[in-house]
Amino acid sequence: MRREAIERHRAHRGGKVLAVLPIHYPKPLLTAMNVLAVELWGPPGPPRGVQAGRIQPYICPVVRNALAFLSHGPMELVDGVLFTNTCDAIQGLATLLPDLGDWHKPVMRCWYPVGERRISAARFLETELQALADRLAQLTGSPLDLDRLAWALDLHRQIDALRADILDRRAHLDLSDRELYALLREGEYRWPEDHLERLRSLHQRLAELPVKKGLPVMITGLVPEPMGLFTALEEAGAFVAADDYAGIGRRIVRQPPPASTEPWTDLVEWIYHYPPCSTQGGDLARRLAHLEERYQQGGCVGLIIHATKFCEPEAFDFSAIRKSFSARQRPVLYLESELEVELSGQQVTRLEAFGEMIAQKQGAQPC
């Protein structure tokens, strides 16, 4: 599907394609410059290719997979790679690949400020974005048109509004979590206008009244992978009614800042309006308050902390999240999985037991 989206982009829009390392990057800027972002969360399945062995197994699978992927065949599909400063692992990959590997295509980097918002950070972010726009202009051969940036921002506002509404009214959608996430994750590689179309059709399927049966739970983690988790969750009688995946919910601007006449300022503000994310190194209390709000909004009866093995930024937040939810007597399940491996029988059993436990607490039987 990724290949098809890439070929379509090249054929229909004559645009360039960048492989992008997760999580946060200025997607509207890429859209404005006719650059398709294809995110590399690590193709599902075990790390492929000998190149994965260049990174020790105790470093997260996303970067090992990305290295393996970028170092052989499929890299021909993209025109360059964009690294973010999400974590130490990606920062390291951003030097390993070009400096000690065989990567000869353009390498771009975009650094978001770490920590809470400060005057220096906002100023830095704007300059960093402008520097990226210059590098993208070298790649595409045309400079950024500010009207296009305003258009792209508007497009992404529409996408986020639909994504937010679909997730917020999850119970009104007669679709399995697995199907829903597959659709939402198309945003990782589809051209945004195409993705918007698909979201519109999905949005039209929202029913007036709730149709989804089962226990509403909230889920937090890095990325909805392995997808077998949702099948197991469904079998345990629950569904995701509030999402805080870094790759999904934490990339939705729910209350966008009002548009001004200055697209650069709008882009900076847009970025500052993302929900709090473990990778930012910001205030934990702010993140906990956000989670609480989402939990209540989704009418959730339990929380699943879906940990990805060796993901440092995520792992540093789990203790506080667990404590905060447990203090409010909310059922919490901590489930650690490997990105590239389906859940084990034992993990599925834990999910089932969690479903039963919250059902009992609610005085209901899991459906």
Place this chain on the structure above:
Amino acid sequence: MLRRVRYELAGRVAFPLLNALSSWQRQLKRRGRKPRANPFGPPLDCVRKLRELMTAHYYVGRYAQGAVPVAWVTSGFPIEPLRALGFHIVYPENHSALCSAQHAAIDLLQAAEQEGFSGDLCSYARIDLGSALTGITPVGRLPRPDLLACCTNICRTVSYWYKNLASHFDVPVVMVDTPFVYGEAEPHHLSYIEEQLGELIEVAERIAGRRIDPERLERTMRAAWEGLVLWGECLQAGKAVPAPWTAIDGFFHMAPIVTLRGSEQCNSYYRMLRDELSDRVTRGIGGIKEERHRLLWDNLPIWHKLRKLSTLFAERGFNFVVATYTNAWAEAADLIDPAKPLESSAKAYTYVILNRDLEHRLASLKQLAQEYRADGAVLHSNRSCKPYSIGQVDLRSRLAQDLELRVLLLEADHSDPRLYTDEQIDNRIQAFLESFS
């Protein structure tokens, strides 16, 4: 006021008295005891002074709370403004290393893990969080912070770690975010760092309740610069054959440049150490008795196994003469200009080895191996320090290929002893050492 007096007295009166008493007790204990046979050269006289300096630092810290403002800082934090404002500075990383070296880490690691911190996270962070949660520390007591000061020039991990400390202590965290350097730092990255240093001063002034004195800041910068130069001179003594000390000694002797940087105590200590080392060079005294091979060490030390490892190598005539880790603290000297404290700090604190690309790291490894005439290298693949360990697989092959060095990639952890498998590691080391014969 009373607390301030107690803090001052602790450093000037109580500690010297206690120290005199305990060194007298140590002497008594040692009297009549035969020195144990070992493969090392005679111990450095400075070791006693080092112990005294570091014990004093932690001892005085017990009385800092409420007497002076207290900051907990990451090891690469630009502390000069804080020192100029009279902060007592605590280095959690140094404290974690100390806990590990004194075999006091396991309970603290377990305490953090019970609290939900994964065993895969940086063991410095886990030890520190365990200590913050339980209050347990081998140094008696750590003063509670008024400010947490975090700089991302060593890793992003610290930003996640410090937000947990901020939440635990309910105190502000000030961030100096240093974008990773690929090739040369971008001008707007440097101005961002400089601007953050200005913001740091504003926050620190508020907490200290006074304005920074620019002359005092300049003096502190000058002292920090001098300390880095002196430390560099100590390290360079290792170029002599035989090297007058080992890089393993260096891991301990680097404590003042990390924790007391910018102070006269730190500099006078390094003057003493430098003189002692150059005297040993003149007299041909080596760090180990028989230096047959010279090795380079990359990454953090394995604090909990240092004695065992250094003995294992030294017994067979292998001396670690240089380490990227200790060298990192000497590299910045050239970039510091005391007359331009913020501007030059922005550069000096961003151009640190862990914040630079692998091309620079490889060049630096090669340069050190050549200058120190190393014929082998041990790259510690450090399980819970991801930033230092990424790229080592390639670095190993490049060093072996370009310099024809024998290179061992040794998997362990800097502070978590549970991640050290004796038999397996011993076998790997034996095989490595045999490859030299």
